[in-house]
Amino acid sequence: AMRHLQALTSGVSRRASIQRQLLPVMLAWFADGADPDHGLLAFRRVSDALGTTHWYLKMLRDSGAAAERMAHVLSSGRFVGGLLERAPETVAMLGNDEELRPRDRASTIAAVRRVVDRHTGDPRAAAVAARAVRRREIVRTAIADTVGLVDLDQVGRALSDAAAAALDGGLRAASARVATRYGGQLPTRVLVVAMGRLGGDELGYGSDADVMFVHDPLPGAVGKDAQDAAMDVVSELRRMLGAPGPEPALDVDPNLRPEGRNGPLVRSLASYARYYERWSSPWEAQALTRAAPIAGDAELGDRFVALIDPLRWPGGGIDDAVVREIRHIKARVESERLPRGADPHRHLKLGRGSLSDIEWTVQLLQLRYAGRFPGLRTTSTTSGLTAAGEAGLITPADTETLLAAWRLAARVRNATVLWRGVPSDALPASVRELDGVGRIVGYPPASAGRLDEDYQRVTRRARAVVERVFYEPS
Numbered sequence: 001a002m003r004h005l006q007a008l009t010s011g012v013s014r015r016a017s018i019q020r021q022l023l024p025v026m027l028a029w030f031a032d033g034a035d036p037d038h039g040l041l042a043f044r045r046v047s048d049a050l051g052t053t054h055w056y057l058k059m060l061r062d063s064g065a066a067a068e069r070m071a072h073v074l075s076s077g078r079f080v081g082g083l084l085e086r087a088p089e090t091v092a093m094l095g096n097d098e099e100l101r102p103r104d105r106a107s108t109i110a111a112v113r114r115v116v117d118r119h120t121g122d123p124r125a126a127a128v129a130a131r132a133v134r135r136r137e138i139v140r141t142a143i144a145d146t147v148g149l150v151d152l153d154q155v156g157r158a159l160s161d162a163a164a165a166a167l168d169g170g171l172r173a174a175s176a177r178v179a180t181r182y183g184g185q186l187p188t189r190v191l192v193v194a195m196g197r198l199g200g201d202e203l204g205y206g207s208d209a210d211v212m213f214v215h216d217p218l219p220g221a222v223g224k225d226a227q228d229a230a231m232d233v234v235s236e237l238r239r240m241l242g243a244p245g246p247e248p249a250l251d252v253d254p255n256l257r258p259e260g261r262n263g264p265l266v267r268s269l270a271s272y273a274r275y276y277e278r279w280s281s282p283w284e285a286q287a288l289t290r291a292a293p294i295a296g297d298a299e300l301g302d303r304f305v306a307l308i309d310p311l312r313w314p315g316g317g318i319d320d321a322v323v324r325e326i327r328h329i330k331a332r333v334e335s336e337r338l339p340r341g342a343d344p345h346r347h348l349k350l351g352r353g354s355l356s357d358i359e360w361t362v363q364l365l366q367l368r369y370a371g372r373f374p375g376l377r378t379t380s381t382t383s384g385l386t387a388a389g390e391a392g393l394i395t396p397a398d399t400e401t402l403l404a405a406w407r408l409a410a411r412v413r414n415a416t417v418l419w420r421g422v423p424s425d426a427l428p429a430s431v432r433e434l435d436g437v438g439r440i441v442g443y444p445p446a447s448a449g450r451l452d453e454d455y456q457r458v459t460r461r462a463r464a465v466v467e468r469v470f471y472e473p474s
Helices: 002-009 014-032 036-050 054-062 064-074 079-086 088-095 105-117 123-146 152-182 223-242 269-278 282-290 298-312 320-336 355-369 381-390 396-420 431-441 448-471
Strands: 188-194 209-217 266-268 292-296
Touching (some): 002 036, 014 054, 014 064, 036 079, 036 088, 054 064, 064 088, 064 123, 079 396, 105 123, 105 152, 123 152, 123 396, 152 223, 188 223, 209 223, 209 298, 266 269, 282 298, 292 298, 320 355, 320 448, 381 396
Parallel strands (some): 209 266
Antiparallel strands (some): 188 209
16 A cells, blocks of 8 residues: 555656545545455556546545545445546546436447447447447446436436447448448348347346347348348347457347257347247247337347237237246246255355245246236336235235345346456355445444344245245245
């Protein structure tokens, strides 16, 4: 710490002079954070990158709120600091509350399209530019989250909007690259369908982008050419967005498609129709409860939704055999997918009473009753749960219990990423880490034990509801 202070304040430069004025106050703010040492280190790195710019030190000198917010954010965990070190110019957001408000999806997509269109001759540079816009929106959201300007629902929407914009830009860049092999025009239209948390607008900081790919050949196109072109586009899209580079990668995961990993990466709309008519499995209808077109041809998206709605919102519900199969799959997931050695009472995604438990319960209610209750026809877990309560399918008390557990697990999962800087699905075991996560969630200092107790109590109650609503025969 002393070496960092010396490096920041030594010399007769304007930068050193201003730092000598700032640091006595900022050190107290760093000390109030959960990780003061890392906060000071991150501050030095950002200052080294921005020290010669005229606006950076002026902002810190003239805006005590910006300086305090920077100290708070950098000492609250490693995630935001790491992003700021890679793109220090985004520090400018700290000085303006309005800059920290999440942008809506249309605005973010428009921003991505502008930068992609500026790189029409270089699709790879276009994809990097799209990823840069997504990184900026993640930074905006993470800072606002850390300082308490947004709630969990706003975080989920903002991260989902950023991913949607990156997918839109990546699809444009990939399509342009592949179109050159077909005389400048693709022989098919391509659609990206969001699945899982992305489809529900409930992404977390460590979430992948679960998707399915659909295409529809243009009139007169040869079927094989259309399929090959669509395959080339989606493969290029995944490579462009997931490749290592200066901007955060977006892992585009297509494993919720029909037949899972064994199925074709992309299918035509007609192929989906044939598959769903003849061979669709209950788990595939369940996965479709969170399907939402997110990028690509809008008219094709409408047709795809019209195709899958009868599957995910069946008018007569599902029969008892399908209910039993879904329950059996869920039990198998609990026993097989939990990582070896993981404590089921502390796993935020697959643990007892955690995210997966609540999501499967909502999805089973949707498959059984969405045909009768339109409010259940939503891709959002929380909206579906609220609708189930309003329809009288579960009691108000059970609704609140499940909502509380889902929100707490999701908030802790996000906070764990903000603290550690890397994704994690386990409630931290160390007191120091748990205290840091608790501070981000909103607990006072030295509340590791309290957070642990609250999490165990809330998820224990949720599991009791899940066992009654999901597993017990109706």
